[in-house]
Amino acid sequence: MRVLIINTSERIGGAAIAANRLMEALKKNGVKARMLVRDKQTDQMTVERIGQSWLLPIKFLWERVCIWLSNGFSKHNIFQVDIANTGTDITKMFEFEQADVIHLHWVNQGFLSTDDIARIINSGKPVVFTMHDMWYFTGICHYSAGCQRYTNGCHHCPLLTHGGLGRDLAQQVYNKKQRIYSTTHLAFIGCSNWITQLARASRLTEGHYVANIPNAINTNTFHPIDKIAARKQRQLPTDGRRLILFGSQRITDPRKGFTYLAQACQTIKARNPQLAENIGVVVLGSESEKVKDRLPFTIYTMKYMSGEQDIMELYNAVDLFVTPSLQDNLPNTIVEAMACGTPCVGFNVGGIPEMIDHEENGYVAQYMDADDLARGIEWCLDPSRYDDLCKSAHDKALATYSEDRVARRYTEVYEMMMETHEADTNKR
Secondary structure: OEEEEEEEEOOOOHHHHHHHHHHHHHHHOOOEEEEEEEEOOOOOOOEEEOOOOOHHHHHHHHHHHHHHHHOOOOOOOOOOEOOOOOOOOOOOOHHHHHOOEEEEOOOOOOOOOHHHHHHHHOOOOOEEEEEOOOHHHOOOEOOOOOOOHHHOOOOOOOOOHHHOOOOOHHHHHHHHHHHHHOOOOOEEEEOOHHHHHHHHOOHHHOOOEEEEOOOOEOOOOOOOOOHHHHHHHOOOOOOOOEEEEEEEEEOOOHHHOHHHHHHHHHHHHHHOHHHHOOEEEEEEEEOHHHHHHHOOOEEEEEOOOOOHHHHHHHHHHOOEEEEOOOOOOOOHHHHHHHHOOOOEEEEOOOOHHHHOOEOOOEEEEOOOOHHHHHHHHHHHOOHHHHHHHHHHHHHHHHHHOEHHHHHHHHHHHHHHHHHHHHHHHHHO
């Protein structure tokens, strides 16, 4: 079986990392998997990129301009939506023609247009979508922020000024997706049960196969190692200080919830001064220097890193990973930390409570409640339970997110879609 995995980037962003890891997991399980991207970051032989052209950045900018115009000349939220009005036709590429199954992941920001997706669906090949966010089953948004209009037909998107003024982009794109999806049977796979249930509620997925398969992780790469050795390797203190990790590609992104971590740290300092004296916070990501003055503890800033060995060492070097994200599907970061035996604390949102079993391998705080976030940090750092939490976190990662388990489940979907596609073809 030949599977072509398609994603905008090879390694940048959570969807890219998940898609790349899936490719490797499939290859280890006997599937001839390749990846097609617009932006390639490595010399990986099984990753191909589309032909480079000066038009590629122009396509991305043109889509933003169209959104900006419909948004009343405002930049507000213009990266929270995608209208997919421009892209690249990949159906004539050798890699596409050779594939038995086409597997679309995150293809936005000018990579594939809705017309390109239509060409893929009409190419005569089985198509599987992995939903890293909500875009495939909404009009234009990646996360609806509680809006339910996508269930029956998006219109007047609340993310845009006055719903997009005179041009209702949400309705136009939603209706176009509905026409495109109606031509054949498709598979929509959610990384979390949370996003899978949201997808099932959308009119766009009616009559299609919808299921939940989590992202895979290589537990031979991400595994527990000696904490002192890891701290020395990452140049972090080895004096017994309890270290908390917070990371994001862009630390100041409001959706990542750094403000709530800052408030939680202030609360810990006020009500638990003995613990506070022994806490440090590792802040990983771009713009980390901008938040150094917002925490009451010693801060260790690090630039965003993509090397898996470096990331594995960092997870092992810290005592706790805190992710106060306000919107998330199935964060790779939580899976990585748990595989390294590092407990996690996060809000009760998206797929996070499916990953963190409350008070078993971490702590699930009430949504947007900085006080409960502080309580979770204190609870997890309690020496009387800490070792058990670490073991439980590692056990959960092995049982749920192993490459073999995820690859086998996706292979079953591919085989099912090939059989369905063949049956549909014979009926015509």
